[in-house]
Amino acid sequence: MISFRQVEKHFGDFHVLKAINLQIERGEVVVVVGPSGSGKSTLLRCINRLETVTSGELVVSGHQVNDKKTDINKLRRDIGMVFQHFNLYPHRKVIDNITLAPMKVLGLTRQEAEQTAMSYLEKVGIADKAGQYPSQLSGGQQQRVAIARGLAMKPQVMLFDEPTSALDPEMVGEVLDVMKALAKEGMTMVVVTHEMGFAREVADRVVFMDQGRIVEEAAPGEFFTSPREERARLFLNRVLNH
Amino acid sequence: MPDFSILTEYFDVYLEGFLNTIYASVLALLGSFALGTVLAVFRISSVKPLQWLGTVYVEFIRNIPLLLVVYLFYLSLPTIGITLNGFVSGTIGLTVYTAAFIAEAIRAGILSVSKGQSEAALSSGLTYVQTMRYVVLPQAIKIVIPPLSNQFINLVKNSSVLSVIAGLDLMYFGDRVASKTYATFDTYIFIAVFYLALTLPLSYAALRLERRLAKQG
Numbered sequence: 001m002i003s004f005r006q007v008e009k010h011f012g013d014f015h016v017l018k019a020i021n022l023q024i025e026r027g028e029v030v031v032v033v034g035p036s037g038s039g040k041s042t043l044l045r046c047i048n049r050l051e052t053v054t055s056g057e058l059v060v061s062g063h064q065v066n067d068k069k070t071d072i073n074k075l076r077r078d079i080g081m082v083f084q085h086f087n088l089y090p091h092r093k094v095i096d097n098i099t100l101a102p103m104k105v106l107g108l109t110r111q112e113a114e115q116t117a118m119s120y121l122e123k124v125g126i127a128d129k130a131g132q133y134p135s136q137l138s139g140g141q142q143q144r145v146a147i148a149r150g151l152a153m154k155p156q157v158m159l160f161d162e163p164t165s166a167l168d169p170e171m172v173g174e175v176l177d178v179m180k181a182l183a184k185e186g187m188t189m190v191v192v193t194h195e196m197g198f199a200r201e202v203a204d205r206v207v208f209m210d211q212g213r214i215v216e217e218a219a220p221g222e223f224f225t226s227p228r229e230e231r232a233r234l235f236l237n238r239v240l241n242h
Numbered sequence: 243m244p245d246f247s248i249l250t251e252y253f254d255v256y257l258e259g260f261l262n263t264i265y266a267s268v269l270a271l272l273g274s275f276a277l278g279t280v281l282a283v284f285r286i287s288s289v290k291p292l293q294w295l296g297t298v299y300v301e302f303i304r305n306i307p308l309l310l311v312v313y314l315f316y317l318s319l320p321t322i323g324i325t326l327n328g329f330v331s332g333t334i335g336l337t338v339y340t341a342a343f344i345a346e347a348i349r350a351g352i353l354s355v356s357k358g359q360s361e362a363a364l365s366s367g368l369t370y371v372q373t374m375r376y377v378v379l380p381q382a383i384k385i386v387i388p389p390l391s392n393q394f395i396n397l398v399k400n401s402s403v404l405s406v407i408a409g410l411d412l413m414y415f416g417d418r419v420a421s422k423t424y425a426t427f428d429t430y431i432f433i434a435v436f437y438l439a440l441t442l443p444l445s446y447a448a449l450r451l452e453r454r455l456a457k458q459g
Contacts, residue, residue: 048365077367087362091380100368104371120341146362 001026001157001188002047007056009042009212016042018212026156029189031088031199031220034209035235040192043209044159047190048079061156077105080150084162086142086150088134091145094121098149109131113152120148124178138169147178157188164195196239200224208232244428254418259415260436266333266411267398267440272395275335275390278344285349296345303342311335316407327416332404332411340397347389351382359392384455391448395441402437411435 002024009017015040024030025060033041042154045051046058046129048141049065049072058065063075081201098117102108108116121127124144135141143163150158161181164172176198183189199220206223208216208231218227222238227233249256284296304309312335315326326334355378363373405413415434420426 050361050365052389073364073367073369075366077363080361081365083358083362085356085358087356087358089359089362089377100363101368104287104372105367149366220320 001028001061002190003057003059004043004046005027005029005057005059007046007058008054008180009039009046009051009235010054016212017046017053020214022207022214022217024190026188028188028204029183029187029191029202029203030207031203032192032196032207032209033196033199033235034215036058038209039212041158041161044192045162047157047159048076050081051130063228073105076152077101078154078156080155082143082150082158082160082163083147083192084165086139086146088133088142090134092133093130094126094132094134094137094145097145098135098152101149101153106233114131116152117148120151121145121200123151123181124148128131138171139167140174143167143171143175144178147175147182151182161191162190162192162194164193194239196224196236208235210235244431245425248423248425248428249373252415252423255419255437256412256414256432259410259412262329262410263398263404263412263436264440266329266336266401266404266409269333270336270340270397271394273333274340274393277337277341279348279379281341281368282348282352282384285345286352287370300342300345303339303344308335308339308400309406311339312403312407314429323418328404328408331412332401332407336397336401336403337395339416340393340400343393343396344390345459347386347393350385350389351386352378354385381392387448387452387455391452394446394448395444398440398444399437418444 002021003190004022007017007020008015032043034040041204042051042085046053047060047065051101060075061078062095063070065072065075089100092100095114098108098120099113102116103110103114117125118130119238121130124145124147126141129137129141129145134145137145148218164175167175172180176195179189179191180202191198191203203220206220207214208223208227208229216223216227216232218228223232224236224240227236283298284292287293312332315331315335316328319326319331324368359381360373361376364370364378368376379398401411402413404411405417408414412433416429420429423429
């Protein structure tokens with residue numbers, strides 16, 4: 001479903017992604033972890049071309065992401081994305097945040113789009129907030145709206161870019177719960193996070209990155225109990241024992 | 243105390259000028275807003291030729307005098323066979339000139355909307371134009387209202403440039419009344435009052451709008 005082959009990415013002189021090879025299958029939950037600046041978010045953002053790769057091959061649902069012939073807008077419909085800072089549209093009510101893309105991109109009528117939006121708002125547990133503006137919601141609620149917004153396009157894969165990093169600690173759980181439920185339903189998910197508990201519990205596979213490279217790839221049981229690489233061990237020591 | 247008989251005697255003349263000034267201002271306001279928005283979007287687009295076009299337009303137009311822009315339409319176009327009257331060429335010149343300033347104000351507004359907004363919109367499959375139209379511009383507009391209202395007030399005042407090319411505006415008729423009555427002070431005081439009757443409500447409306455949008459959050 002997503003395949004990186006020898007992908008390289010430079011930001012000017014900065015070599016962000018180095019020889020990335022990664023396959024993600026349909027229905028898989030892949031959690032990407034690693035120290036900040038290791039290229040995790042960049043890796044994720046390449047998948048829907050918010051960042052362009054410098055060289056190598058990146059295929060999503062059978063389409064070359066960086067081919068000029070690929071209709072990127074069409075490809076992005078099938079890739080939901082949730083951001084660290086939610087990025088809800090502050091001038092639109094919660095419901096209108098969710099209906100915008102289904103109406104403008106998929107051509108749904110307002111009624112159809114609102115129906116879908118409400119069903120996803122119920123799913124993330126905040127149907128009662130539909131008529132409010134994002135600024136009236138807590139961080140956790142906003143992030144759940146953002147997830148509903150992504151789901152409303154019925155994507156084939158959901159990308160999560162540090163979805164809980166900007167949240168107050170007491171709100172992390174409610175967002176992770178929604179993500180867990182989603183994973184159980186078989187959604188293909190790529191999650192960049194520092195939540196090791198989530199990775200351990202939900203991931204099918206953990207990808208550990210450091211300095212632009214994928215250093216280790218393993219099932220969570222294996223990764224958290226006996227990482228093969230020294231750098232992964234050091235990282236886990238730092239994040240798990242604090 | 244100004245001589246009110248000038249106002250009463252020449253009221254029809256004042257009124258015609260006043261209405262023409264409103265007419266020219268409204269047309270130029272709508273035109274320059276539309277053109278300025280397009281230019282702003284050009285300047286921040288990733289398409290190089292559009293960027294270049296927007297930049298050249300803005301830098302060229304805003305760095306030459308308004309009167310010169312108006313002359314281009316009034317005096318230069320006839321040499322290639324297009325003759326426009328003073329009102330039309332003045333209004334077009336005013337539109338073209340003001341658009342450059344509006345483009346800069348709107349560009350600043352667009353750039354102040356966080357990048358995450360367009361990333362969220364684009365990643366949901368919206369096109370660049372849809373992203374601008376539904377997500378970025380509605381937010382940019384709020385930020386841009388104070389500088390925009392300044393530009394619109396300037397536009398109303400700048401419309402007096404029409405008087406130089408027989409544009410039949412308020413200032414043009416003011417000049418006519420003054421040269422007839424020789425009562426320059428009294429004539430122009432009333433002209434000033436007419437301009438204030440346009441610009442003060444505009445300032446007030448802008449302030450109100452700004453407050454209302456601020457409340458929406």
